[in-house]
Amino acid sequence: MISITRCLLSPRYHQSYSSSYCTLPPKFPYPFLDFELMGAVGSAVRPQIVDMSSKQAKFVENTIASNKVVIFSKTYCPYCTMAKEPFRKLNVDATIIELDGNPDGNEIQSVLGELTGAKTVPRVFINGKFVGGGTDIKRMFETGALQKYFQ
Template sequence: MAMVTALVNERSVVIFSKNSCCMCHTIKTLISSFGANPTVYELDEHPKGHQIEKELKGLGFKPSVPAVFIGQKLIGGANEIMALHLKGQLMAMVTALVNERSVVIFSKNSCCMCHTIKTLIGSFGANPTVYELDEHPKGHQIEKELKGLGFKPSVPAVFIGQKLIGGANEIMALHLKGQLVPLLLGANAIWL
């Protein structure tokens, strides 16, 4: 168990997988479709793959892959992940992890205001997680959800410290009032 624990530690989403496993591919695709960027260990390529697989079997995984950990917690294999997804609980779990990031910006490559906001926030030393909706496989669905939150236009949409801050107007207003840097500091997105 020590090897699995070490690989899972401090990572939001970890998937133990094999390239030869079609269910592994399905689970990786499903979790990535919510905007998560899972750490994936392909056991058929990993130098300690056989030992890791033995530990996973010891945890009750039969078959040993896929094995999914979210927030350092063992969630389960394909059956458990699909059951959570069908109950509508998987997206909530992954969304919570996305929200754990200091700064998240939903953007489009074709949007000049998105570029301005990303540049502004980056100029203070922040390293935001950026989702380009015109490149993301679920970009249209995410854009629909942002519009449902009141974003018109839908991008840029900025979350700082797990809180919805707003679009370009709100970010620029905070910057002009001298409140953007303290907000980034408070979210541990930058350090002085």
């Protein structure tokens, strides 16, 4: 039973069985979902290598080190707006870096991904430490944890 299942899934097993017991399924009609091609496409996608000695990486490090609050954001992002709002309510000056208006925005976002484990925005830092994104900041504000940074 297992051999027949393997035969149906992999063409290399086809030759070892008679055609009455083992036939290959027809080609999938949508080439972008062709499972034979997916292995080749998936193996061609490589993670981006981030140069942590680049000018963008130095910019990120210097910005985080020299400001109490830094928000890396995009102007159109609702989660970024969610992250900025609590700081506005607390009258805290935050350094906001809008990546969509920055010619190095994509590279900066890659550096942030390397530093924080995710490339999504917002990326919020307080006292040089990464504290989270939009929902994290909102939750911290609602529980009073965010206010403790500024007392």
